[in-house]
Amino acid sequence: MTDDDRRRALSRLLAATARAHHEATGGENASWPRWYAEQMEGRLDEILGISPDLETVAAWLAAADDRYRGESPDASWPSAYAAWIIEWAEAQRA
Secondary structure (H helix, E strand, O other), rough: HHHHHHHHHHHHHHHHHHHHHHHHHHOOOOHHHHHHHHHHOOOOHHHHHHOOOOHHHHHHHHHHHHHHHOOOOOOHHHHHHHHHHHHHHHHHHH
């Protein structure tokens, strides 16, 4: 899987998880990073090449959210989060 393929796959997974989260909670959930991590469990292995634990994934999601809000990049949030999470996963693999 190329880097672009991984970024697109993770971006799609994040967007699908966001839709499921909104349906399940109406969008209101202070512990959303943990909820997302639980929903994505078992699906990140193939994309990231590692099997991060729930706490790590939740921490990455919270950090990506903080970074996105701080930097306000032009990219959509799923695309930006995906790029950063892949970067952090690669650092963890090294």
